Amino acid sequence: MERAAPATAALNVVVVEDDAVVRQFLKDTLEQLGHHVVGEAATGADMVRTVLDAEPDIVLFDIHLPGLNGLDALRQIYQERVVAAVAITADRDQDLVRRALxxxxxxxxxxxxxAHQIGPALMVAKARFGEWRSLQEENENLRKTLENRKTIERAKGVLMKRHRWSEAEAFRRLQRAAMNRRTTMVDLAQSVLNGVEIDL
Structure with missing residues (x-):
């Protein structure tokens, strides 16, 4: 059996496979690639426990496991922690592939x-996971930006009503007060909404 070429970046991997011979082959190959096997399991229930305990970069798992299958185990894991996942199966069924995705x-x-297939699969999973995390962060940043904008708009409305200021005047005073206090406009706006008396 050919040896796998060493990986460019070491990953912490949990291996889940009910066939002991295949599991050992996967472990040996991963170690040849320079990765660290931080846990192993042979059942779906053990997969859930091991991944949550070991917190790996990637879980390499067989879909068909005793008891809880690999996809159902992955769903349980995702309720508590997101992890990059590479599935293994003997099936070529397109419906199963679709469900896995x-x-x-x-x-x-x-x-x-x-052996030569494992390294590229892990690198693809790592890259796609990185892209997914970036999108999640972008979405979170966008959500936070929109929330902050709403907070400032609401605070402006309070100040306009309280002091009979124009929208531009309320914004200018919030901005100046935030600069003078070395705080953010959104924090100052939240204080206004909380009823804190602020000299603007």
């Missing part, structure tokens, strides 16, 4: 697996 599986390997 719906469960946030980022790469897919079909048995029999060759």
């Amino acid at each position: 719906e469960e946030h599986v980022l790469a897919y390997l079909v048995k029999p697996i060759e």
Whole structure:
């Protein structure tokens, strides 16, 4: 069996496979690639416990596991923690592939697996996971920006009503007061909404 080429960046990986021979092959290959196997499991229930305990970069798992299958186990994991996932199966069924992708599986390997296939699959999963996290962060930043804008708009409305200021005047005074206090406009606006008396 050919040896796998070393990886460019070491990853912490949990290996989940009910076949002990295949599991050992996966572990050996990952170590040859320079990755760290930080946990292993042979059932879906153990997969959930091991991934949540070990907090790996990637979980490499067989879909067909005793008891709880791999996709259902992954769904349980995602309720508490998001992790990059690479699925392994002997099936070539397109419906199963579709379901795997719906469960946030980022790469897919079909048995029999060759050593040279594992490294690229992990790199693809890592890259796609990074893209997903970036999108999540962008969405969170956008949501926060919109929330901040709403807070400032509401505070301006309070000040306009309280002092009979124009919208521009209320904004200018909030901005100047925030600069003088070395705080953010949104924090100052929240204080206004909380009823704190502020000299503007």
